[in-house]
Amino acid sequence: MTSPKPRRQWPDWLAGYALLSPALLVMAATLAAPVIALFVLSFWSQTGFDIDRSFTLANYWKLIEPSSEPMVWMGIPFPFAYPVAAILMLKSLVMSLVATVVVIAMAYPMAYFLAFRVTRHKALWIILLTIPFWTSYLLRVFAWKIVLGYNGAINTGLKSLGIIEAPLEFLLYNPIAVMITLAHAWIAFTVLPIYVSLEKIDRSLLEAATDLGDSRWQRFWRVTLPLSAPGTIAAALLVFIPTVGDYVTPTLVGGPGGTMIGTLMQELFLRQDNAPLGAALAIVMMAIIAGIVALFLWAVGYSKMRERSR
């Protein structure tokens, strides 16, 4: 959008920030205020329908207050006076971690196929990948219930084949159902970024590896995988981060034990009328996720990886 002028008149950083400005403006308008509000709210307290605006750390203390009688959940002791938060946090982290690994493991070969094997109708394939997601999430979850349900597709199919006599009940309302549904829900969000990062790999590098006598697997391990790692990691984070706070899927297919940390937050904000505690919980959750992500990126050497793929 700059008018024709001799190039390099603007310093690099100024031009960069000029390009960033629309995004920064949008973020400032829509994100800054909620974040500040959330932060401030977490230091207030709720009394009935009113909010007491004097500064307090009580909300944070409630989340970590120790107790001499640890609550035992799944064999793990939680020595807190309000153990629900810690238990749900752990449960949510584990669930989304597993879901992320499953999603990436499923998505990567598909993205690879798209990038290297599809030569014609590439756009068609890509759009075909997204079409199921144009129907509402709610309807898709519902469809999964039809597949996994008591008189669902799998049970009816197995019964008519004579493999089982009574419907299998363990298909639905458990963590596995949650995994399958989450994997299905998030797969488009991972195939596309991985595809994009595979697509840009310079084909001559692959030819060079072959010329140097690498087998197909060696070539994959030494060239393709490392070069697509940044995109794959980014895709993994796109799944991991939001699913920690997700609560719709577990509620719908997870059965009575389907509660996650997002459910608790939702209840604190709406049903239990304790928005300040909810805000503190949200901030702690954000900090924990940010910490895990940072640790993970540091462990895999993400910044170096990005440099290399440049």
Place this chain on the structure above:
Amino acid sequence: MLGKPSALFIYAIAFMIFLYGPVMLMPVFSLNDSTFATFPLKGFTTRHYASMLANTSMILSLKNSLVVGVIVSVTATAIGLPAAIALTRYRLPGGGPVLSAMMLPLVIPSIVIAVALLVIVLRFLHMNLSLWTVGAGHILLCIPFSMTVLMSRLEGFDKSLEEASRDLGENAWMTFVRVTLPLAAPGVISSLLLCFIISFDEFVVAFFLTGTENTLPVYLFSQLRFPNKLPGTLALGSAILLGSAILVVAADLLRKLGVQSAKPGDL
């Protein structure tokens, strides 16, 4: 890919079955003569489609969702593209923190964003709730996805192409149009698609930020109270599937009839 199908091809087909299998049950049960979506099937009927067409508020909410989705995906990508260029092409002091800030909407639970934005729109900006406010909220949610896709595309290319273009006397804008944009094309398309899906499917922010016009997810969630309406919504889901499939195939055919010459960097 000619000759014997490779293992990858078989995987891709299995993948597509996983993706479409459950979804294809929607058309099946939308034509089933029963209120309940359970086997065995009862018989053929089109009455659920009639009830879908009669449900004007549902059709209206579909239209609203389509409009919001298109505007959101275009806007978020238009905002995300220059930002992604800036963060991959320029040596920026503070680039890291800026990028982290842009990823923030991913971490904040949507209920928190929704309630906070609601208070801000009503109490501080004194605006009325409408599809515009929903759109603004969705753009915020889309930016991390748009940025991720675009940046992973742009990071791969060396600057020399763009520099060559500038050396040939093109100004920055023409360099962008002729070099950067074609290079970024797959990323741009992915970003548009992802953002459309996110907006089209989002419930929490849409519920809190909409006034008296509904988006489709808000409408569908509210319909759950009425079990008899379920087949009608399945019919709608099927119609959307069919409609989008036709659209995609038609677009592909048109493209083939149109420009034959494939430019490098084209999909």
Place this chain on the structure above:
Amino acid sequence: MKRIQFIDRMAQGKMSRRQMLSQAGAFGVGLLSLPKLSAAAEVLTCMEWGGYDVAEYFQSYVDKHGAAPNFSIFSGEEDALAKVRAGFAADVMHPCNYSVGRFVSAKLAVEIDTSKLSNWKDIFPALQTADGVLVDGKVMMAPADWGNSSIAYRTDLVDDDFKKNESWGIFFDDKYAGKVSMLDNELLILIGAMVGGMPYDEAYKLTGAALTEAAKTWGEKGVKNSRFLWTDASELQQAMASGEVVAAYAWNDVVKNLTREGIPVTYAKPKEGYFTWFCGLTLLNTGKADPALAYDFIDAWLSPETGKTLIEGSGYGHANIKSFEAANPDDVKAMGILDPVEHMKSAILFKTPTDAVQNEQNKVWGELKALKQ
């Protein structure tokens, strides 16, 4: 369309900067003036359950004013309350008895002047004075639709023992573990207490140690035995149709719908009692429209014509006694109601505890679910 042209021309670089600025300015002005236009009309704005925004439920309003009001639809009262508290300008809301108190405590609800409602005289007397219609002696909700909460069960899939002795105890009976489904609500704990012998009048205000105790004895068991805790009636109806769930906490419509599809289901009259819930219209002080419009809308909802539509269409009851005379007798019978007045008397009307107790019960219930292993 204009916007697309604008972007298109910008992309082609065919627009001078001045043109662009003026266009962008116009676009911005359009954006700002858009909401104001709708506000100027002062149309009545109602917060309504999705599906109730259809003219047949308030036909006389449409006849009188020529158009339906604006609707903001919701799927849960908490969400709606949060939205109104944040400042959303609605004139009328459609809450249920258990949440009216929260609107009153949040200082959002206004007393209803029943003399302005022509249909008020025909409302069931029990409903006119019910907890939730009256809050601190003032009418805060005009009751409109009501229904029951009892056990719906598959007559072909439960034992005769239960059929002879219908009881809420089925939710805590290991014989039916994984085959029953309770509503996702703290009511499960209270029902447990009732199975244990406590009358509802005491159970509804359970608090403190007694509440924790009931949650431990009954709540945990009930949650464990439930195949799922249902949140929407569609989900439940599917599960009962397939036989996955053989008995469930259910509203009238589930029984009606399943029966119509030829599935052998009946509605229990448990020995501990069955419940009646009711919803209605509450006037809000956040609205901008003329209150007379709101009264017309509420009165339309209370009319026997609306009641007839509701009874025949959904299988729910209506607050106006005359609705039951107007409706098709078969539909009334399908609801399991022989004498509406008698029916109303024999059921337990849900009561609302104080906000503090309600919050505590919510919290205990939330934690109970969260800690389920």
